[in-house]
Amino acid sequence: MNPVQFYKCLADDTRLRCLLLITQESELCVCELTAALDESQPKVSRHLSQLRQCGLLADRRQGQWVFYRLADDLPAWARNTLTTTLQHNQDYLADAHTALCRMGNRPERSAICC
Template sequence: MVVAQFHKALSEHTRLRIMALILEHNEVCVCDLVAVLEMPQGSVSRHLSYLKKSGLVESVTRGTWRYYQLNKAMDESFMAILNLTFDSLKRDCQVQRDLTSFKPSNC
């Protein structure tokens, strides 16, 4: 993973919101992200694709749904940065609402 790509991927607020949800719940379905972010599926998928290309997340398909989780091969230093970022994101009002309202639907 390239350092610049890592930071660029986290430079957009929606992607930070998505990462906060993944860090909190370990794995999230696109359908659940659409509901909590109140965004069109295409927009959410575009952000997830960017995070995946940047090496932050990986996905698995179950049936017709795609689930995202942290990239298991991520370097420890990047993981440490993510954890510090997540700690400060918990103070963001929008992220707090996302974390509170997130209810996995088991698509």
């Protein structure tokens, strides 16, 4: 991944918030992201697909759920950029984080990840 590709992938508010929430939580499913961002499932799914195509996210299926996490082969500089952005911009995600914490019936995660 080169820096231009990386930053182009971050240039959309929905994609950036998805990435930062996933960075914060380690792994989230589409339903959690739709609740946190107050966006439609098709919109969130489309952006997650774009992030997966960019090489920023990986996914795994567990029953009916599809969970997204940062790609295992994401370069350290890219991970560090996301982590630093998250640490210094808590206000940017405050509403989304609160909505995520209020979400009932969040899917259970398996102790063993794929």
